[in-house]
Amino acid sequence: MSGSQWELPPELCCRPMAFVALTGLDVTYNAVHRAIWDAFCANRRADRVPISFKVLAGDHEYPKCRTKRTSYEWYIPKGILKTGWMNKHLNLVPALVVLFYELDWDDPQWKEKQSECATKVEIVRTSLQGRNTKVAVVLIQKKTPLPPGEDLVASERASSLCNACDLSGKSLFVLPHTDHLVGYIIRLENAFYEHAQTYYYTEIRRVKSHKEFLNKTTHQLLFVRHQFKIAFFSELKQDTQNALKYYRTAYSLVHELRAHETNMLEIKTMAGFINYKICRLCFQHNTPLDAIAQFRKHIDLCKKKIGSADLAFEHTAWMSKQFQSFGELFDEAIKLGLTAIQTQNPGFYYQQAACYSQDRKLTAQQLCQAGAVCPIPDPLDTPTGGLDFYGQRAWRQGHQSIDPPDPEKERTGILALQIKERDVPHSELIIALLSNAVAQFKKYKCPRMKSHLMVQMGEEYYHAKDYTKALKLLDYVMCDYRTERWWALLTAILSTALRCSYLMANVKDYMTYCMELLGRASTLKEEQKSRIEKNLLKVLKNEVPDAEPDCEPSGSSAAAALWKDRMALSGSNEFSIEVQDYVPFIQCKARFLAPSFHVDQPIQLQVFLRADCPHPISFNKLSVSLSNQCYNQWCVVEASGQDTMLLTPGETSCFSFNFVAKTQDVGKKIEMTGIELMLGSGRWVFLSWRGAGGDAASAHEALQASRSARPRGPGAGARPEGAWDALTIQHSTMIISRVPKISVQLSHQPPALNNEMYCITLSIQSQEEGVAREVRLTAGLKPGQDANLSQATHVTLDRGQVCDASDPALLPDIPLGDLNPGHKVEQRVYVRCVSTGPRVFLFHVAYSINTSVDGQEIDCNCHKLEPLDRVVVDIPFVLMTDLLSSSPWPLLLHSSSLQLVTMATCTPHPLSQLEQVVLQTGECASECFCLQCPSGAEANGTVATGQYVISWRRESSSLDTPLVHTTVPLPHIPLENIPLYIHAELPSFGRVRETLPVRYHIENRTALVQQVEMAVEPSDAFMFSGLKQVRLHILPGAEQQMLYNYYPLMAGYQSLPQLNISLPRCPATDTHTLRRFLPQRIFVKPQGRELDDASIAAA
């Protein structure tokens, strides 16, 4: 048996195809034959019929057919299935033998050739004696045949050839060697396929016919064999549905066999084969659930059939193979388009296969003694070099009774198998299966399963003594478990990794794993930690550590030698270990005492250290590196002389550092870039933390501590854990400038008004001890605001005149001289804002004292007032201006005036109505002007009205303050001409049930006679007398009057009856445009009370 005896035979795993043998083709020397053969085998795609072709010699010997048994009465089968059977029918016994022969219908030597052909057919027939294999003849012809029935010679000669060769007409084919070779070949192939199917059909019938001769007691094996054969022939016939049916029957029959220790392997082997076929067909039929169900059933049935206890590893090997081959089938189906899901994918089967392989390894280790020697002669050798039946023992082939024939032979046989098993590279098998599974789980989004399998792979590599690969895998997944905080799993992985690194004498890794195993994330027991710490201390002293307890002795002694070599190498005795991403046994947290320090204060920095290991640990040096390396020298603490610094387990040690910042660093951040702790004597190890300490677990602990309801801080001394967790890291601090000892006060009255010369008084008082030299003031608009503001804001120091556009928005560095301690200086600044809106002003005072420069900023806002306007028309109209004061301060209006452009005032010299008026906040001043547009103005355009100028100042300001002139442009007004002007004359109010006379004046303003149609609409509120509807003509320039007597019926504001006017000549002018000239409503007073009074008097 070969080492891979558990592999499924290839003839089982392939897809069975009808076997057709081609003879009479000389593919080496004859180009025509070569072309024909190529046409048969090239491009065998799915659309071609499934046939496997083989070229055989004309006199090829086919496997001999044994004489058919007529009775099964005395026949006792020796096994279930012969090992050669499948291969025989796939590759050796053809369903059809095709004889190719070059012969044209009009060949001059027809007779001779015909008899030669007949002889060749006879030879083939003889070698197929007893088989049902069909024979067919293909004549290779040079000429294109005529259509059937036209060539009389051909049909006559064809029938004579058939007679001579004893062929039916259906088995004779003609292959003209012309241009359309492939087309002919495909037609030939289809004909062959039909013949092959008939052959397999008869084979199935033949096997089925045996059934009646069998009896249930002695021929149980044959039932299985026959069903398997029928199913296999069905597959060859491409009848997969029936094949599946027969395989299923075969499967249930195989489990009905009487099973005992001697034939268990045979039964399981066959069950495995049949199960494989069933699953394969189910996947092929796209019924994956059936496949999975069958497989589960198979496993459940076979799980407990262990067989001989001495060969228990065989069972696990077989189980592993079952899972593996199902996984492969599943995977293959997925490649062909099946979709798998997270919880049902090939990975699980590979994983289980690996699991059984691990079991196999364990049982093999138990059962196979190391010292055993292979017995001679080897009981596994067979005369043929292989087995006759699948799943049998080499030393008792064909034996079917319950008891082994020879216990001694049995014993040596088992021993030989055990020795063989000993040499199997188990770890390789397991790792291959695991890596298959990893690939699958990666595909189906199972990161944790993947990690778990990688751990198993790592452990397997460890067992296989490939420590480098083991460490690589374990290192890779460790970080996943660490971030997910599964400490128990992490500890287990670390322990394996520690053993690997010990056996490799990898000092750095060994120390790293030790440190993490000693840390608080490790779930190891105290005594184990203690042992590890002792080892670590040894390594730190450059000594050889003790062996890890679970390592095998031979490995440990080799490792000890490696460590000794290491010790001798003095050059590489310094190690730097980045511990930030682990959970090391020394925790470190550092903080600046404040988020910012003034440059004149010393910067304070604290480093906290805490050891989690069981025994105290000493260190030599602690150093902090900062973003500005000049300060590093101040942040080092070093053990002096012999005594080292000691960290007591469970206690927090605090180290404080102070240093003074440099003035260049004002405004900069100082950050801790790293902390380094030096351990060891003889071998030096630098533990380094990036930033300000902390590790993979500390962030979560800090979060938990902050959530905790328990008291923290100074009072939590009883619970040092909580205090440590609550320590927060402050990894950077800001260096800020010295606080200026100077007071700056601004006095002003916001808001500033538009155009006003707004005064801001600034007083600066020194509180410095010494003289403040070179005091300079920067005043004006703060830069960085809207760019337009700098155009609209002007600052000056000169109060005498209104500043204009030439003045800047910001006055920089106004020198104010020196300032003695306690002295005060004042400065006025005038600001003029041309537009409204908030402004931020900057007042910056700078001075020098003892080489430190300081400043201060003050903000102020600026406001102004806003005017409003109205619309006008072209007949006499009123322009009304409303002036609303939004200033919080009272304003004195000095005067106001209109500067008109096209308009004319109706009053010759309009006086300002607002002179000397004082406006309080929110008050409104209105002014009316009656204006008229001269008639010559162009119609249908807009016309500028003019400007409105107001002079004002604050009421509180002194008289000499210049007046502010605010100019408001008045809006443009659209002009239009109208043909008809209408206005109404009516009293200011009416009274219920008293006559209300209304006279309408209608004026024609055109040079044409206008026809006017007028109608008054009825209204609920009024009765009226007058012309309800009228049509009249008005001469150019003339005026028509219409008089109505309205009679109000209701009191209150009432809409007047609507007057509808239309001009048939001028459709553009209608009621709507004219209506605005007419009053719409009138107030109607109720009737007097006199009547009531009279009635009371009468009573």
Add this chain to the structure above:
Amino acid sequence: MAVCIAVIAKENYPLYIRSVPTQNELKFHYTVHTSLDVVEEKISAAGKAMADQRELYLGLLYPTEDYKVYGYVTNSKVKFVIVVDSSNTSLRDNEIRSMFRKLHNSFTDVMCNPFYNPGDPVQSKVFEGMVSGMMVQVS
């Protein structure tokens, strides 16, 4: 009855794991840990469908040769995992559900304890006792 019961925090680290002492404890840790793959997937799938009316019981997460793993997720994303022996076929889905409900109630009691800091490992004796009652009794 269960062979392993675990409570997993929202951030997927274990708050409580208890398994039968006769078998390899580490194996159960791995089983529970790998089952989180399926839990995560189920939560994200359910989250898309309907966030508020989610069924807390996730059902059978995945079957292995030897064990069946069931999952349950509370609204605050704390996960419960129960592992039962595959050979234990008498256990119905309903019984698993009621085990989870009991577990959830008991865990709620733990959370209600003002001295319990959410996110810390569960150390309650009452919870421990309740879990012991649900575990396979080892003689």
